[in-house]
Amino acid sequence: MxxxxxxxxxxxxxxxxxxxxxxxxxxxxxxxxxxxxxxxxxxxxxxxxxxxxRTTNALERFFREFRAKADEIGAFPNEHSCLTLFFLVVQLDHAKHDRPAVANKSRH
Structure with missing residues (x-):
C-alpha cells in the first residue's frame, strides 16, 4: 500500500x-x-x-544513534548536557544527509 x-x-x-x-x-x-x-x-x-x-526508519535510526552516544556518556550531569548531545547528534545527522553524492568508484 x-x-x-x-x-x-x-x-x-x-x-x-x-x-x-x-x-x-x-x-x-x-x-x-x-x-x-x-x-x-x-x-x-x-x-x-x-x-x-512514509516510514519512521530515519527517525528510529536517529534515536538509535542518540541512545548509543548517551550510553557512552552514562549519566548526564544536567539537562543542558543532554540537550547539547542531542544537538550534536542532529548536526551529525544533517551532515550525513547534506554531503554531495559521490559516484561509486571501483577499487580495482
Whole structure:
C-alpha cells in the first residue's frame, strides 16, 4: 500500500487486502484498520517526499544513534548536557544527509 504512487491506488490496495483477509482474520483486520487512514497523510505532500516520510526508519535510526552516544556518556550531569548531545547528534545527522553524492568508484 505504502509504495503505491497515488493515494487512490493505496486505497484500492488497502481494500483488496481487507477483502482478502476480513473473513479469515476479522480481529486482525479491525486492528489493522484502526488509525490506518492517518498513516496515508504523506500522500498530501509532494511525491518527491514520499520515500522519506512514509516510514519512521530515519527517525528510529536517529534515536538509535542518540541512545548509543548517551550510553557512552552514562549519566548526564544536567539537562543542558543532554540537550547539547542531542544537538550534536542532529548536526551529525544533517551532515550525513547534506554531503554531495559521490559516484561509486571501483577499487580495482
Amino acid at each position: 505504502y509504495d503505491a504512487p497515488t493515494y487512490k491506488e493505496a486505497q484500492q490496495r488497502k481494500k483488496a487486502f481487507v477483502d482478502k483477509w476480513q473473513e479469515l482474520e476479522p480481529d486482525a483486520i479491525h486492528a489493522f484498520q484502526w488509525g490506518l487512514q492517518r498513516t496515508f497523510t504523506f500522500y498530501q505532500l509532494d511525491e518527491s517526499w514520499h520515500r522519506w516520510v
